[in-house]
Amino acid sequence: MSRPYDVIVVGLGVMGCAAAYTLARRGHRVLGLDRFVPPHQNGSSHGNTRMIREAYFEDPLYVPLVRRAYQLWEELGRDAGGKTFLRKTGGVYIGPPESATVTGALDSAMRYRIPHEVLSAGKLHRRFPSLTPFDDWVGVLELRAGVLFAEPIIEAYLELARLKGAEFKVGDPVRSVEPAGGSVRVATEQAVYEAPQAIVAAGAWMPQLLGDLSLPLTIERQVSHWFDPSRDEASFGMDRMPVTIWEYKESQYFFSLPDAGDGVKVGLHHGGAITTPDDVDRTVSADELARISDMLRRFMPYAKGHHRGSVTCLYTNTPDGDFIVDRHPAIPGVIVMSPCSGHGFKFASVLAECVADLLADRAPAFDVSAFSLARFAK
Numbered sequence: 001m002s003r004p005y006d007v008i009v010v011g012l013g014v015m016g017c018a019a020a021y022t023l024a025r026r027g028h029r030v031l032g033l034d035r036f037v038p039p040h041q042n043g044s045s046h047g048n049t050r051m052i053r054e055a056y057f058e059d060p061l062y063v064p065l066v067r068r069a070y071q072l073w074e075e076l077g078r079d080a081g082g083k084t085f086l087r088k089t090g091g092v093y094i095g096p097p098e099s100a101t102v103t104g105a106l107d108s109a110m111r112y113r114i115p116h117e118v119l120s121a122g123k124l125h126r127r128f129p130s131l132t133p134f135d136d137w138v139g140v141l142e143l144r145a146g147v148l149f150a151e152p153i154i155e156a157y158l159e160l161a162r163l164k165g166a167e168f169k170v171g172d173p174v175r176s177v178e179p180a181g182g183s184v185r186v187a188t189e190q191a192v193y194e195a196p197q198a199i200v201a202a203g204a205w206m207p208q209l210l211g212d213l214s215l216p217l218t219i220e221r222q223v224s225h226w227f228d229p230s231r232d233e234a235s236f237g238m239d240r241m242p243v244t245i246w247e248y249k250e251s252q253y254f255f256s257l258p259d260a261g262d263g264v265k266v267g268l269h270h271g272g273a274i275t276t277p278d279d280v281d282r283t284v285s286a287d288e289l290a291r292i293s294d295m296l297r298r299f300m301p302y303a304k305g306h307h308r309g310s311v312t313c314l315y316t317n318t319p320d321g322d323f324i325v326d327r328h329p330a331i332p333g334v335i336v337m338s339p340c341s342g343h344g345f346k347f348a349s350v351l352a353e354c355v356a357d358l359l360a361d362r363a364p365a366f367d368v369s370a371f372s373l374a375r376f377a378k
């Protein structure tokens with residue numbers, strides 16, 4: 001018989017770890033389960049760094065959420081004894097003036113009075129010599145955007161949650177999540193656990209774990225690459241280079257993050273092969289490397305020095321690109337918290353707060369109705 005838990009968290013990527021810590025901090029007895037040993041490289045939360053940005057071009061609805069997330073990332077640093085998990089570098093959204101990235105970032109910036117500047121291509125290059133946009137493109141610059149340190153965040157969440165009494169059992173896949181009287185029964189390959197409530201944050205494994213829900217998710221293979229600059233290294237450092245998103249063709253994106261000690265990180269946002277977490281091809285091909293090298297030659301030519309390495313990662317996409325944060329319709333004690341469509345990391349801290357409120361039957365401080373499961377039925 002396992003010890004009594006209040007909440008079982010299935011999946012310990014950034015979402016599950018954030019939830020486990022937030023709940024343990026609120027006094028819940030938490031059990032966290034993962035099929036691997038987190039932080040690991042098989043899901044969606046690895047690769048050293050993640051972008052955080054406020055002038056959210058995808059939809060202004062994310063701005064209040066990300067504002068709270070900024071506070072919580074800083075709070076996590078304090079809880080961890082003064083560590084830095086968020087480094088503000090500034091961020092630029094680059095493309096033709098009429099592109100959705102530029103107009104969307106401006107819309108969010110103006111609606112929420114986010115300090116920003118619109119820079120011509122020439123001004124952008126003079127301000128950030130590492131960036132060479134086409135002459136008729138513009139950049140929307142915001143200063144609060146920056147970088148989150150992914151694996152250290154997961155390690156900190158796990159350690160701090162343990163200090164608050166949470167237990168973790170890892171390397172043991174969950175096979176089922178089912179109702180059991182008024183409780184939730186979670187069966188792994190090796191054991192069966194019960195608790196009044198559970199959170200399922202299994203990322204790309206969500207469709208197989210919650211097969212009954214027929215979630216309309218697609219799992220997309222993504223690759224991040226790291227390069228040493230070929231010259232002018234200082235202009236690629238975290239104190240000189242902003243994070244960037246380039247809409248180089250309609251709805252096609254290239255991104256970069258400054259050198260955090262492991263090279264400049266670059267990649268394409270979306271456009272990857274549709275796959276499953278068990279079948280994904282983790283080998284990076286010469287063609288993929290040639291494609292990203294072309295992007296660099298065009299937009300950040302001096303970033304393309306020695307290729308340090310590439311890593312595959314997974315996006316779990318909903319049809320509308322928004323998240324899922326909702327109660328399981330058939331198992332009332334279960335909250336589904338995950339599919340983050342390739343932009344969820346920055347929100348893990350605040351979504352964990354929302355989920356903890358939902359579990360306590362309180363309305364979250366932010367409206368998460370856009371992340372409901374019911375929207376897929378429409």
Ligand SMILES: Cc1cc2nc3c(=O)[nH]c(=O)nc-3n(C[C@H](O)[C@H](O)[C@H](O)COP(=O)(O)OP(=O)(O)OC[C@H]3O[C@@H](n4cnc5c(N)ncnc54)[C@H](O)[C@@H]3O)c2cc1C
Nearest residue numbers: 011013015035043044045051174203205313340344345346
């Ligand atoms: C290349 C790349 C770049 C990105 N860049 C950004 C960015 O700049 N900014 C941003 O905000 N977001 C970004 N994202 C998105 C963000 O990283 C993800 O939204 C986020 O990490 C998803 O976290 P998760 O916890 O939902 O999933 P995961 O990290 O995949 O965690 C799911 C966990 O569940 C476990 N699990 C699955 N099935 C089971 C089971 N049956 N039993 C037990 N455990 C199980 C897995 O082992 C895993 O640990 C990026 C993603 C990728 C791939």
